[in-house]
Amino acid sequence: MGKSLLVLENLSPGRNLDAYMQSVSAIPVLSVEEERELTERLHYQEDLDAARRLVMSHLRFVVHVAKSYSGYGLPLGDLIQEGNVGLMKAVKRFDPTVGVRLVSFAVHWIKAEMHEFILRNWRIVKVATTKAQRKMFFNLRSMKKGLGWMNNDEVEAIAADLGVDAKVVRQMEGRMAASDTAFDAPVSDDDDSAYQAPANYLEDHSAxxxxxxxxxxxxxxxxxxxxxxxxxxxxxxxxxxxxxxxxxxxxxxxxxxxxxxxxxxxxxxxxxxxxxxxxxxxxx
Missing domain, CATH: 1.10.10.10 (Winged helix-like DNA-binding domain superfamily/Winged helix DNA-binding domain)
Structure with missing residues (x-):
């Protein structure tokens, strides 16, 4: 255990992802008794070593959750780092008297940090700002059956499952399908395609x-x-x-x-x- 922790401290998911995941998987999973002892030491005695061991033993779970968000086109290492932040927040706030395993409590904090990271970086223009829009964004990503536009039956079914109007589902689908466009044409573009850049047809009359x-x-x-x-x-x-x-x-x-x-x-x-x-x- 000590050797694995020492190796892990010198690694980062952003520098050497494969080595990091190997080190994480080598850390033993805590038994119910071990976890209870550590959470009680942290909760009642503010034992930082106990907190460290709790975080380390759950890093493999963060990797598992991060892999489920790989479809957003963002670096897996960045997702893991954000999830680790959520894990540390969960460990700090966990109450051993609630009678559940730490992983059941931590999953919500881990996903919350990953969601924030995805929404900040998936598009330059935010596709979801309110709590309802964020819920729609992630649910729609997981419920869509294909890459193409949904037909009316699929839209109605998803709207019924999420308890929203079909129009709301269509709006979010349109936001997710949109892509970022540079205002100025890239230097490498030729004259035939450069005219399509917004800078050539969006006029600021106030200027x-x-x-x-x-x-x-x-x-x-x-x-x-x-x-x-x-x-x-x-x-x-x-x-x-x-x-x-x-x-x-x-x-x-x-x-x-x-x-x-x-x-x-x-x-x-x-x-x-x-x-x-x-x-x-x-x-x-």
């Missing part, structure tokens, strides 16, 4: 200099006309509009009513009349 100048001129003219219209109001009306609309700390009708010793309704009427005068002046 048009003429539109930008036009928008800036419109804003400046609107600002000038607003200031001119404000200047034609009496001082009280100017102050009311400034306090109600132009100040970061906007005043209430009651605050202005107290300031000018009138009713709040009177302040509302003055505000309304001032806004009407400004609108007429600016439209002239």
């Amino acid at each position: 048009d200099p003429a539109h930008q100048v036009e928008h800036q001129n419109w804003e400046e003219d609107s600002q000038r006309r607003l200031m001119q219209a404000m200047g034609e109001l009496d001082e009280r009306s100017q102050d009311i509009l400034a306090q109600r609309w132009l100040s970061e700390d906007k005043a209430t009708l009651h605050e202005l009513a107290a300031k000018y010793q009138v009713s709040a309704e009177r302040i509302r009427q003055l505000e309304k009349n001032a806004m009407k005068k400004i609108r007429v002046t600016m439209e002239a």
Whole structure:
């Protein structure tokens, strides 16, 4: 056991995957009694050596789970590393008094870390963001019978199994079938195919200099006309509009009513009349 642990500590699934899996498979599986003793030592005494032995003895299970996700086109070594993180989290949180084996508890943490990794790296644009979409993503991958598009009967059957509308199944199937495309054409592309790159047909109208100048001129003219219209109001009306609309700390009708010793309704009427005068002046 000690020799296997020593070899494993010098290996990583990202560097030498075959050697790592051989070392993992050489670590003996814990018996029920051994596992109970180690989990109790960790839970009650915070024994780090017990935690280490629990993690090591379950690494082979992480490899087994990672292999079931090999169809996503991601490196197996990366999946194993993510699963190992989930395993360590599970060991830390495991309560030996619940009466189940550690592996039954850890499988959920291991898969959760792998799911997060897959969703982060399978596409540049996320195909699933909500909890419901993530569940649909992984269930649909496992339930699809072939690589082609599903027919109506298959969609209806999966929708019934998952308890969702058939439209939701179709939407996720479309997301999963989509592929990432570079915005610019690769340097190696020839002239005949380079035109297909999105950079050649997706136009950003907001970047048009003429539109930008036009928008800036419109804003400046609107600002000038607003200031001119404000200047034609009496001082009280100017102050009311400034306090109600132009100040970061906007005043209430009651605050202005107290300031000018009138009713709040009177302040509302003055505000309304001032806004009407400004609108007429600016439209002239």
